[in-house]
Amino acid sequence: MLGPDVERGDRMGDRQPDNMVWIPGGTFRMGSDHHYPEEAPAHRVSVDGFWIDRTPITNRQFKRFVFATGHKTYAEIPPDPKDYPGALPDMLYAGSLVFVHPPSTFDLRDWSQWWTFMKGADWRHPYGPKSNINTSDNHPVVHVSHSDALAYAKWAGKDLPTEAEWEFAARGGLDGAEFAWGDEFTPGGAYMANTWQGDFPLHNLHLDGYDRTSPVEAFPANGYGVHDMIGNVWEWTSDWFSSKHEPDAAKACCIPQNPRGGREDASYDPCQPNIKIPRKVIKGGSHLCAPNYCRRYRPAARHAEAIDTSTSHLGFRCVKRIQAAE
Numbered sequence: 001m002l003g004p005d006v007e008r009g010d011r012m013g014d015r016q017p018d019n020m021v022w023i024p025g026g027t028f029r030m031g032s033d034h035h036y037p038e039e040a041p042a043h044r045v046s047v048d049g050f051w052i053d054r055t056p057i058t059n060r061q062f063k064r065f066v067f068a069t070g071h072k073t074y075a076e077i078p079p080d081p082k083d084y085p086g087a088l089p090d091m092l093y094a095g096s097l098v099f100v101h102p103p104s105t106f107d108l109r110d111w112s113q114w115w116t117f118m119k120g121a122d123w124r125h126p127y128g129p130k131s132n133i134n135t136s137d138n139h140p141v142v143h144v145s146h147s148d149a150l151a152y153a154k155w156a157g158k159d160l161p162t163e164a165e166w167e168f169a170a171r172g173g174l175d176g177a178e179f180a181w182g183d184e185f186t187p188g189g190a191y192m193a194n195t196w197q198g199d200f201p202l203h204n205l206h207l208d209g210y211d212r213t214s215p216v217e218a219f220p221a222n223g224y225g226v227h228d229m230i231g232n233v234w235e236w237t238s239d240w241f242s243s244k245h246e247p248d249a250a251k252a253c254c255i256p257q258n259p260r261g262g263r264e265d266a267s268y269d270p271c272q273p274n275i276k277i278p279r280k281v282i283k284g285g286s287h288l289c290a291p292n293y294c295r296r297y298r299p300a301a302r303h304a305e306a307i308d309t310s311t312s313h314l315g316f317r318c319v320k321r322i323q324a325a326e
Contacts (some may be wrong), residue, residue, distance in 0.1 A: 023224045025049035027126035028175045031245045032300035039300050043248040045256045052169045055216035055227045056140035059133045065152050074145035075122040075310045096121040097311040114201040138215040140233045142316040146307040149236045149316035158318035160238040163281045170229035170299035172222030180222040180230045186281040193231030195297045200290035233315035236280040240267040241279040241304035277302040286313040
């Protein structure tokens with residue numbers, strides 16, 4: 001029997017897309033019953049085969065997109081005063097959220113201790129206006145909102161992955177494994193992803209060799225040949241966030257095929273009922289995920305992110321589906 005890459009090539013009559021990996025599709029157990037409540041319940045879903053970017057989109061790739069289109073990211077556009085009645089003019093400026101090491105902390109539930117909305121922070125200046133990406137072409141682009149990521153994907157003739165597609169690809173063929181490479185976080189003492197070692201957010205021991213983002217192929221690929229699905233930067237998906245997964249189908253014949261997540265009107269943050277900004281699912285964790293704070297460096301892990309938000313630890317990658325290419 002022909003392998004999935006050959007079968008895909010025969011159907012499409014074209015070559016493998018540049019820097020993409022074919023994911024053959026199949027049925028797997030999505031989510032987890034053993035960690036954060038939004039990951040539950042674990043349930044069976046099926047996805048069709050698709051191409052996925054081998055790495056997160058890099059600064060080099062995003063730079064090419066901006067040069068070709070003139071695209072301005074959300075972080076580069078000052079807020080419209082009409083959207084913020086009563087706000088003082090000097091409070092309305094272009095910027096983005098940047099992680100800053102705090103001198104001390106008093107409550108790990110208060111993220112404002114280490115996140116700062118910084119004027120002049122954007123994809124070209126990831127840590128503020130005095131920073132740059134001159135030596136970081138092969139690092140993942142950050143400070144991109146959901147609309148920025150989608151604009152790049154459409155320009156490239158691709159799309160953003162669904163949560164199910166993303167998680168299936170991240171598992172690398174290891175259905176049910178804790179991590180993208182197996183059940184041991186550091187097999188044989190080797191670090192397999194860029195995460196935080198030490199006491200977050202005060203002390204990063206850099207045992208994996210990196211303080212912030214890392215080059216996109218600095219760590220081994222998973223079983224499908226895909227890099228950085230875990231750690232380094234969170235990644236946008238196309239699905240609206242829901243507080244939990246749907247339970248398993250009652251019958252094997254009813255396993256969801258290519259599920260598309262929750263509803264937009266159900267994705268709003270219940271802790272901020274007066275703010276009606278929808279949220280998408282982000283996946284994979286980042287270099288800021290630590291054992292004492294955020295154990296989301298797993299394929300099953302998921303988080304909600306407002307579509308108008310950009311940060312110094314959030315990027316994306318794209319997919320290309322058979323239907324979309326025909």
